Amino acid sequence: MTTALSATAARHLLLNMTPNGSLGDDGVFVVRSGDGPYVHDEDGTRYIDGLSGLYCCQLGYSYADEIAEAAGKQLRELCFSPLWSASAHPAAIELAERLAGIVPAGIEHTFFSSGGAEAVETAWKIARRFHTLRGEPGRTKAISRRGAYHGLTLGALSFTDDPGLIEPYGPPAVETRFVSNTNRNGLPPEMANDSMFTAHLLAEVESVILAEGPETIAMLIAEPVQNRGGCITPPAGYWPGLRALADRYGFLLVADEVITGFGRLGEWFGGDRYDARPDIVTVAKGITAGYAPMGATLVGARVAEVINRPGAVLNHGYTFGGHPLSAAIALRTLEIMERDKVLDNVRGLQGGLASGMAALADLPIVADIRGAGFFHAVELVGDQEDGGFSDAARKALVVDLIPRRLREAGLLARVYNRAAPLLQIAPPLISDRPLLDRIVEIIADTLDEASQALAR
Structure with missing residues (x-):
């Protein structure tokens, strides 16, 4: 009706x-x-x-009453202040510290945004900045998986191979090569064996890297469990294998945890379930349990050491990234999840x-x-x-x-x-x-x- x-x-x-x-x-x-x-x-x-x-x-x-209490306290104290030009506010600082305590080892820094697509855009720009500052400006390509979805902004959309989403807006902003996802349905019976399937998948990734030229690849992005295509889980050894390829050929490994983060798979981060050791993690959605919009790009120490070199500028930002209200709600959300x-x-x-x-x-x-x-x-x-x-x-x-x-x-x-x-x-x-x-x-x-x- x-x-x-x-x-x-x-x-x-x-x-x-x-x-x-x-x-x-x-x-x-x-x-x-x-x-x-x-x-x-x-x-x-x-x-x-x-x-x-x-x-x-x-x-x-x-949990509306508890969230409203945290939101009201924050709004009475400070309704808004940007994370801009050497300025910050307590809620964002405290949240960044809290996230550093639960993320995978080696990831210590947070860049806040307003949602998942922005977090992915940020991951791409940080990857490009990282390689350029290290004297490798030719790393301009990404690798993603077939059928994946990482957001609808023009940069994030580049990492999706769906013509229906891409073609209305012209050529993708980022040159991306696509490899197989980890869906075994319809594959030969021998692919039921994890070791054989993992070896097959990693061999394909490596062949794409070599065909494109390792010196051109900036990052590989993947979800611990791929949402699009239907909750596609990885075989044993897949994520450690991606880590080994990233180390061998010098690109950054990005785990898109916009959906799988904050408990969806029973861990703070879904990648923990599969021994993922990414350089960058993108999050959104569950970070505030839906009570406010927020995204974040979590950055490993070795990447941050480069982009934080004296004199280097991370010329990227969002007006409402790390908004005090959203940060306060995220902090209370994490507190509730842990307490309960x-x-x-x-x-x-x-x-x-x-x-x-x-x-x-x-x-x-x-x-x-x-x-x-x-x-x-x-x-x-x-x-x-x-x-x-x-x-x-x-x-x-x-x-x-x-x-x-x-x-x-x-x-x-x-x-x-x-x-x-x-x-x-x-x-x-x-x-x-x-x-x-x-x-x-x-x-x-x-x-x-x-x-x-x-x-x-």
Whole structure:
């Protein structure tokens, strides 16, 4: 049903990643309020937020009073001061120190921004500055992985190989070479062996480096678990292998933790789960649990030593980067997560969630299930011989039945309508076992119905 607010949104609001001119009779889904792991629409209908508000709301929606207390204290003390021209403020300084205590070893510095794409842009500019100051200005290329997504600003967009996202805006700003991601679905059986798969992947990366010329590569960027394409986990040895290649050929290794950071995989940083030792880490989303916008680029000591040389200028910045309000909220968020043992909750329940998701594999519409922590995806198989979906089946199931039935059952999840359709969940990190079981139950019922429809 289209409400007054939904109609107003259609007239005046340009939504992200949305065909705004063809929303149809249903209009815009308006979320009015939230509590715990739930949100409520305009009619008061309650839904499980199975996507944590786009991977942001690690704490769900129950800590508003504590966050408001921290925000009010900060606003009464100092509403704004930029991190600019040898000037800073206590909240940003304290947050940078706090982050240095939980990030991977060797990373000690923070450059604040307002979101994930800005954090990635910053990583690129720091990498270029680092190499130029070291006398290697020819390192102007990046390596990214196929199907990856690192943001929509023109620089960050360069690290994505999706023509639908890139082509409307002309040639990419950064020359980027793409290598395989770590999705094994559809690969030969021998790739089920971690050592063989890792060796295959790293050999491909090295061949690209050598073909382009090691002296031209500035950085390689990758997510510990790749979001786009459906929670694609790495094989054992993959991240240590990337570290070895970075050391051998002199480029910087960047871990994009915008989604996987701050507990999503049961660790402060998802890369810790896979022995990643990056030079730079990008974060956003969960750093404030969605209570305020913030991004950050966390920089290793050996990189900072170069860009902080006397006389060197890091001529890059954002007016609202490290905003006092956002910094104060981030500090309180980290305090709550530690006090309430939120990471322990993920570690204790992730096995049960993984088992529940794995049990969906018997459904005919399921091609693959993958993920880690509170971050899982189901890749769907269609009615075509190659596993793809015909236009009719895609429209009936991926566009209509699956997202509609999920919502009717009270679950907000992500359904990708792409070449390989996916259903993805990333519930709040405060979710308990009964709630996670209910999420799996709703998905099972929905995909069972979709399987039956596919068979007809």
